[in-house]
Amino acid sequence: xxxxxxxxxxxxxxxxxxxxxxxLENDINSSNEYYRTHNIAVIYKKPTPITIVKVDYPSxxxxxxxxxxxxxxxxxDYNGIYKGKYIDFEAKETKQNRFPLTNIHAHQLEHIRLxxxxxxxxxxxxxxxxxxxxxxxxxxxxxxxxxxTKQKSIPIEYFKQEGFFIPIKYAPRIxxxxxxxxxxxKGEAYEENT
Amino acid sequence: xxxxxxxxxxxxxxxxxxxxxxxLENDINSSNEYYRTHNIAVIYKKPTPITIVKVDYPSxxxxxxxxxxxxxxxxxDYNGIYKGKYIDFEAKETKQNRFPLTNIHAHQLEHIRLxxxxxxxxxxxxxxxxxxxxxxxxxxxxxxxxxxTKQKSIPIEYFKQEGFFIPIKYAPRIxxxxxxxxxxxKGEAYEENT
Numbered sequence: 470x471x472x473x474x475x476x477x478x479x480x481x482x483x484x485x486x487x488x489x490x491x492x493l494e495n496d497i498n499s500s501n502e503y504y505r506t507h508n509i510a511v512i513y514k515k516p517t518p519i520t521i522v523k524v525d526y527p528s529x530x531x532x533x534x535x536x537x538x539x540x541x542x543x544x545x546d547y548n549g550i551y552k553g554k555y556i557d558f559e560a561k562e563t564k565q566n567r568f569p570l571t572n573i574h575a576h577q578l579e580h581i582r583l584x585x586x587x588x589x590x591x592x593x594x595x596x597x598x599x600x601x602x603x604x605x606x607x608x609x610x611x612x613x614x615x616x617x618t619k620q621k622s623i624p625i626e627y628f629k630q631e632g633f634f635i636p637i638k639y640a641p642r643i644x645x646x647x648x649x650x651x652x653x654x655k656g657e658a659y660e661e662n663t
Numbered sequence: 664x665x666x667x668x669x670x671x672x673x674x675x676x677x678x679x680x681x682x683x684x685x686x687l688e689n690d691i692n693s694s695n696e697y698y699r700t701h702n703i704a705v706i707y708k709k710p711t712p713i714t715i716v717k718v719d720y721p722s723x724x725x726x727x728x729x730x731x732x733x734x735x736x737x738x739x740d741y742n743g744i745y746k747g748k749y750i751d752f753e754a755k756e757t758k759q760n761r762f763p764l765t766n767i768h769a770h771q772l773e774h775i776r777l778x779x780x781x782x783x784x785x786x787x788x789x790x791x792x793x794x795x796x797x798x799x800x801x802x803x804x805x806x807x808x809x810x811x812t813k814q815k816s817i818p819i820e821y822f823k824q825e826g827f828f829i830p831i832k833y834a835p836r837i838x839x840x841x842x843x844x845x846x847x848x849k850g851e852a853y854e855e856n857t
Contacts, residue, residue, distance in 0.1 A: 505777075508777075508780075510781070511774070511777050511778060511781055511783075513737070513738055515709050515710060516709060516710040516711060516712040516713065516734075517710060517713070517715070518710040519710065519711070519713065519728060519731075521711070532732070532733055533730065533731075533732060534713060534728065534730070534731040534732065534733070535729065535730065536727065536728070536729065537713075537727075537728040537731060538726070538727065538728065539726055539728070540710075543707070544707055548742065548743075549742075549749075550749040550751075550778060550781045550782065550783045551781070552781070552782065553749070553781065553782025553783070554749070554782075555743075555744040555747070555748070555749040555783075557744075580705070583699075583702075583705050584705060584744060586702075587704070587705055587744045587745070587746070587747065588744065588746065588747025588748075589705075589744045589747070589749075
């Protein structure tokens with residue numbers, strides 16, 4: 470089908486998304502790549518959990534999944550190792566000034582709780598898109614909030630008070646392991662320095 | 664379409680697979696579930712990595728993946744935490760009396776090497792289907808073999824000498840963490856007891 474003269478097809482995706490900032494997921498993935506290539510940590514995003522129903526094998530090496538469904542995740546999206554310690558976290562963006570707890574599944578909360586119980590490091594990374602601020606909130610601080618209140622969302626103020634602001638840099642884009650280092654390895658978050 | 668009299672349709676899948684032993688993957692998944700429910704360890708199989716090309720959203724909550732492709736995995740299939748330590752492994756079955764190294768991707772070998780370098784525990788679980796024997800082979804023992812020889816497969820004898828046999832039990836089906844405990848926590852594998 471030909472287009473009438475004078476109409477130029479534009480790449481809608483490019484014009485819509487081109488000038489946006491990178492998503493939190495992209496920032497974390499590129500940071501994890503930086504951490505891996507610099508031999509600082511080995512942390513990956515897990516693949517999306519799906520149930521495959523129908524696969525077509527046109528040849529030995531080529532397989533096309535033709536029917537599959539998304540599963541509810543039972544764990545968090547990211548895990549790996551840093552300085553011998555098991556690291557586990559979930560990352561979320563929100564357009565609101567509060568982080569809605571519906572954004573995180575009950576299974577994922579329980580998973581973070583278990584990880585901490587077994588001696589690992591578990592936390593949330595949350596980006597507030599309005600102000601473009603990203604915070605790390607330790608799992609225990611998250612559970613403190615859930616125990617103290619029946620609120621269905623966590624205000625940004627709680628992240629400012631109890632979490633840690635992560636500045637956006639060039640490389641790694643989102644240096645969350647510097648914060649992890651401060652909190653869990655130097656103990657600055659929980660110990661009073663006199 | 665009706666079937667002629669006297670012909671009874673049988674469930675081919677059931678008759679073919681029904682009497683087989685559980686696969687190594689099923690054994691590990693059920694063992695990991697046992698370890699989780701008994702609060703011994705938090706270890707999961709990662710979802711299969713795929714690239715999603717086309718998704719149909721017939722309604723808000725229902726999404727059907729209509730076109731996707733399998734990716735080459737860059738990490739191992741299983742990871743998690745046991746007694747505060749990061750655990751990472753790949754599991755494979757073979758019909759031969761040797762484990763073909765083509766069964767494991769170069770990226771996965773490199774991943775195991777990095778995990779050990781960063782202070783984690785990395786190994787292979789290999790089941791030899793002919794004899795129905797399953798072994799744990801520590802990552803360093805695997806790299807020793809790769810350095811010492813140009814062979815494209817590891818003979819079962821190497822697993823018997825340098826690896827650890829894992830008996831099949833009822834629950835957990837494949838108690839690989841008992842072996843992990845012996846090797847990495849009690850140091851029986853590498854220290855001489857006098």
